[in-house]
Amino acid sequence: MQSPTTLKLELTQVAGSFKPRGAFNSILSQLDRAKEAGVIAASGGNHGIATAYAARQLGLRAEIFVPVISSPVKQRRLRDLGAVLNVVGDNYYGALAACIERQKQTGALDVHAYNKPETLAGQGTCGRELNWQEPGLDTVLVATGGGGFIAGIAAWYAGSARVISVEPESSHCLAAAMRAGHPVDVSVGGVAADSLGATRIGELSWEICKRHVERAVTVTDAAILETQGLVWQHLRMIAEPGGATALAALLSGVYKPLPTERVGVFMCGGNADLSVLIQP
């Protein structure tokens, strides 16, 4: 019999994903600047929601840039949180370019989604928390986008558990970097693009991942969608595609643990479009 699997439910986190951990840590570490000029961020959606959420909790102005592929659910949530929302660019990088331009004008605190030590350290608290809640795991599975989440988690475990990266075949910048031995550009698309669609692993993340991530596997979009459906049908939880990606590696057999291996899976986001989960 397989050892039980532990799911870390960041899909019920405030703002619907793990991202507030990094956003709060970034903002609180430069709070004077943020109070003076507000905060600004570019995002596929979840980091923007987290930044807007943190800003609202701290009484700060927030301006968020998301690309047109960002889901309507996420855009609505951003508006509900009172952020100034700019929908611009075909993908994350288009939104990021516009964000950088605007930041020069306003001087707002730039809360980068992943390439910032404070963001990485904040995300890493999720690994620390799981380690406290479920000590002694052999392996943890983590979905990788720009690499902020996995780098934070890998920095925490630092070899004390096997850290496995899981990416969609359709967006796999860490697997490509590990093959090449350095960050490279990849094409981006597929069902999880709005949360995991990074064309290149962040430099800071790469420095940590190359040391402490044992392997980077990929899963198909079909496996991600099937996992998303199974999570709703059997666990009555809602995972967005990016939030179901790490578990998809286990359910599709891409990652096969030993019978005695104790596995933790980060279910990292729940800002899903419910319409895709409706069954006939």
Added chain:
Amino acid sequence: MQSPTTLKLELTQVAGSFKPRGAFNSILSQLDRAKEAGVIAASGGNHGIATAYAARQLGLRAEIFVPVISSPVKQRRLRDLGAVLNVVGDNYYGALAACIERQKQTGALDVHAYNKPETLAGQGTCGRELNWQEPGLDTVLVATGGGGFIAGIAAWYAGSARVISVEPESSHCLAAAMRAGHPVDVSVGGVAADSLGATRIGELSWEICKRHVERAVTVTDAAILETQGLVWQHLRMIAEPGGATALAALLSGVYKPLPTERVGVFMCGGNADLSVLIQP
């Protein structure tokens, strides 16, 4: 500042509601009979799913009767669990009549949804569990259908916490019984009818409720639907209408706790039709 509220998340329970507690306890207490002739139950849906789930786990045959108002989501789940499904009757009582008739033919173990001591005792484990997880609550809010869940919980607390019943205005058999001083028939309808739509409080439940339930309040269907939406938007959890009913009393102000009052809310089911939660 209001004391924090504790939510007991039975909406993530196996089979999507608290009902497996009672179903397992009923079946395990007469397992020889169940092994011989299978189990049979009538249900608005959730109790049937729980009975089918328990039967599958225990390797038993299950035959389930649900009324035509039972949601397609629940009917699908019943089929997936391998139960013989009969969709019959305009409401729970129509399904129950057909179930009783059939039970006489097959001799299967009748797993009644609420009017059976083993069912009530099983449901009561949810109160015991919350009391263990969050000791010292002043008040717990519980949605009432036929009364099995609230009776089990009220029997557990037995005055050590204030137990408040919450029903939809559209189905309120316990509020009506408390007004009349004895069980009476009420009309049944509204958004939570498939989980809370009982025309009369069960006799066993009434004996416990009249002693240990302090008050029976009602909420509007609109308040239930609004709560269901807020639970998804802010907590990223899915409650079905009946599962959002107890919390609706708090959010709509029908039950107003004192600032220092520590309140627990049973979120009792998550077998929702996701289509009602989709926003434009």
